[in-house]
Amino acid sequence: MSAPSLKGQPWLESTASKAVMAALETAGGPDCARYVGGCVRNALLGATVDDVDIATQLEPQQVLAALKSAKIRAVPTGIEHGTITAIVNSLPFEITSLRRDVETDGRRAVVAFTRDWFEDAARRDFRLNALYANSRGELFDPTGYGLEDADQRRIVFVGEPEQRIREDYLRILRFYRFWAWYGRGAVDAEGHAACRKLADGVATLSAERVSKEFLKLLAAPDPVAAVDAMDEAGVLRVILPRLDRTSFAAMVAITPDPILRLLALLPLSAEGLAEEAKRLRLSNAQRDRMKDSAVMLDADMSAPQARAMIWKDGLSAFVDRTYRTEATGIAPQNMQALRQMALNWTVPSMPVGGRDLAQAGFKPGPMTGKVLKAFEKSWVADDFPSDGVEARLQAAIAQVSLSENG
Structure with a gap:
């Protein structure tokens, strides 16, 4: 050219x-x-x-x-x-x-x-x-x-692929990452063969370097072919010994988020996710996000139940759970509807606080906290109504007072 x-x-x-x-x-x-x-x-x-x-x-x-x-x-x-x-x-x-x-x-x-x-x-x-x-x-x-x-749009090693890889084993991941982002057509056969032969070298790299490079690969528009090639070469299991690809392609189709795509390559259990996050040396924020997303949602979850979960665990955790549940094939239409509802919902503030109780004659202390918790539980269970606040507060006061007085 x-x-x-x-x-x-x-x-x-x-x-x-x-x-x-x-x-x-x-x-x-x-x-x-x-x-x-x-x-x-x-x-x-x-x-x-x-x-x-x-x-x-x-x-x-x-x-x-x-x-x-x-x-x-x-x-x-x-x-x-x-x-x-x-x-x-x-x-x-x-x-x-x-x-x-x-x-x-x-x-x-x-x-x-x-x-x-x-x-x-x-x-x-x-x-x-x-x-x-x-x-x-x-x-x-x-x-x-x-x-x-x-x-x-070819990704080809300079000179001898094995020599380039032995100089820095991270180049194995970079080979697949650049192919995922910029490549067109089949993966370069000679480079792929060299990566297969030297796949175990990835285990000598720091977990931080590996996870950073792998997340860049997963952020590509469509990394499925690259992940397939890594799996075929034996590279993927060096990175993720607990590999479970069941929902990966589906996750790629519904979100570009690399953390969610990584989740779709890992076990479903909270324990398994925590161990993998630790082994990959992910950041605290990434680790916490993986932990929070471990909950799978019920196929028939209602909007009020969803809003209650958002109130308790936060919007980001809930949205991640809808993606993870949808990617496994569970009630995809309901998960999409719940996610859209969540993104459009403005989380309300608690309509009462310590000042309201003080005006009702309560002094700051354990009783105040118990009343507010009773009010919150009732308010959330009824899907955050904006009316009837005074009556609900009186009911909470009565409930706690009855409990305290035996």
């Missing part, structure tokens, strides 16, 4: 991008720095560009000096591996010196800096990610296949 140009891309033409590239080129000469990776790939694929990364022939200390001279804020985010982050107009630009691997162990690498663009490209994961563009938007394809892969 003829080499396109990225000229006109908003991120490339922005004042911030131009300022960073000008600072580097002033120090190192024309084309000493090039955009690389996701921004180039996504621009070619017509996808959103979220981050702008730059590769440069300058070494880290030279990058720091260049940014300082241009009065651009520099943060040494990964200086031991050659990475400096430049901040312009609150926008980050990750700048990394060209590198070649000296030593790798499947999780981290010892690198040496180089000025050779081909050496830098040779250590990258996929040919599609080894594309560079200079400040004018002119493209550079060191592997000779990156542009063609972009045109055909």
